[in-house]
Amino acid sequence: xxxNGAREDWAIVALAEIAAAPTVAALExxxxxxxxxQGRVTGELRALSGLPAxxxxxxxxxxxxxxxxxxxxxxxxxxxxxxxEQTQRxxxxxxxxxLPGVSPAWGTLHPITRVRRRLADVMLRLGFTxxxxxxxETEWYNFEALNMPADxxxxxxxxxxxxxxxxxxxxxTSPFQIRAMRDAxxxxxxxxxxxxxxxxxxxxxxxTPQFMQMExxxxxxxxxxxxxxxxxxxVVRDVFGPTERIRLRPSFFPFxxxxxxxxxxxxxxxxxGCRVCHTGWIEILGSGLVHPRVLEAxxxxxxxxxxxxxxxxxxxxxxxxxxxxxxxPLYQNDVRFLQAFDAWDSL
Ligand code: PHE
Numbered sequence: 001x002x003x004n005g006a007r008e009d010w011a012i013v014a015l016a017e018i019a020a021a022p023t024v025a026a027l028e029x030x031x032x033x034x035x036x037x038q039g040r041v042t043g044e045l046r047a048l049s050g051l052p053a054x055x056x057x058x059x060x061x062x063x064x065x066x067x068x069x070x071x072x073x074x075x076x077x078x079x080x081x082x083x084x085e086q087t088q089r090x091x092x093x094x095x096x097x098x099l100p101g102v103s104p105a106w107g108t109l110h111p112i113t114r115v116r117r118r119l120a121d122v123m124l125r126l127g128f129t130x131x132x133x134x135x136x137e138t139e140w141y142n143f144e145a146l147n148m149p150a151d152x153x154x155x156x157x158x159x160x161x162x163x164x165x166x167x168x169x170x171x172x173t174s175p176f177q178i179r180a181m182r183d184a185x186x187x188x189x190x191x192x193x194x195x196x197x198x199x200x201x202x203x204x205x206x207x208t209p210q211f212m213q214m215e216x217x218x219x220x221x222x223x224x225x226x227x228x229x230x231x232x233x234x235v236v237r238d239v240f241g242p243t244e245r246i247r248l249r250p251s252f253f254p255f256x257x258x259x260x261x262x263x264x265x266x267x268x269x270x271x272x273g274c275r276v277c278h279t280g281w282i283e284i285l286g287s288g289l290v291h292p293r294v295l296e297a298x299x300x301x302x303x304x305x306x307x308x309x310x311x312x313x314x315x316x317x318x319x320x321x322x323x324x325x326x327x328x329p330l331y332q333n334d335v336r337f338l339q340a341f342d343a344w345d346s347l
Pocket of ligand 1: 171172173174215253256286287288309310311312
């Protein structure tokens with residue numbers, strides 16, 4: 001038997017089996033079957049030692065050739081299998097770029113955010129600067145400085161959340177007036193507005209314990225009610241529509257004198273009278289000329305300077321703007337409800 005003779009059957013079978021191995025595991029089993037410690041080739045090689053020297057040599061050469069052939073066959077098949085696996089993986093991972101794709105759920109702006117931006121925007125265009133003020137406020141800023149001493153009956157209406165003295169959660173944005181005046185250090189004119197959270201112990205269909213107000217303050221020499229009415233009318237028309245009308249109704253706030261509540265012609269029935277307004281008018285904001293004591297608390301001389309202030313609820317504006325009769329859905333975060341405003345605003 002020489003190296004060029006016909007292969008023995010088992011060696012032919014071995015090469016055929018290896019070439020047909022369908023998986024890496026099957027291939028490994030064949031490697032063990034032929035080349036492992038208990039394998040056929042190993043066994044044959046071990047048997048060499050029992051042969052006479054001359055035969056051993058010839059047989060050894062043949063076996064080495066078989067061994068090499070088997071090793072080559074193994075590594076070739078290993079490559080074939082790796083190729084096949086990669087092809088399969090690429091096939092599986094293939095992207096069909098003509099598929100429509102999965103759209104993400106688009107976020108939309110919260111209706112309160114929409115109204116906030118609208119209100120801030122109109123104030124900026126009217127020449128006001130916007131500023132913030134603390135939500136945790138001292139009683140002095142929230143009440144005393146606004147002409148509401150400790151025993152003032154108006155304090156009761158505010159349903160205050162009291163924190164550790166001297167702090168409260170501000171019950172309205174009006175303490176911002178004092179802060180704005182003090183920061184301005186007597187400068188004129190002063191046109192400033194704020195927009196932010198306020199808190200009252202109140203919870204029903206149209207009130208939540210946390211709500212928002214927007215407030216504006218104008219100070220200069222010779223400011224009077226006509227200025228107040230002009231600015232408020234401009235703001236209301238910008239927010240609701242160019243044909244809205246307003247009327248000032250005498251009212252009372254400790255920090256303004258005189259004080260007026262402003263009604264707007266009902267945007268739902270255009271002032272003809274409906275289920276919501278009954279009279280054709282809707283009360284929308286509180287306002288008045290800044291009280292002399294408030295000017296003094298802010299560091300201004302009421303003999304020289306006058307001004308007006310007005311404040312309103314952001315949620316209430318949202319309700320009127322979007323025709324809602326409840327406030328709570330705005331804070332329950334049902335995405336279907338909140339997303340409706342996107343379509344609404346693009347009308
Ligand atoms: N602070 C008042 C309120 O919360 C509103 C107001 C602001 C009234 C400014 C007059 C002037 O009801």
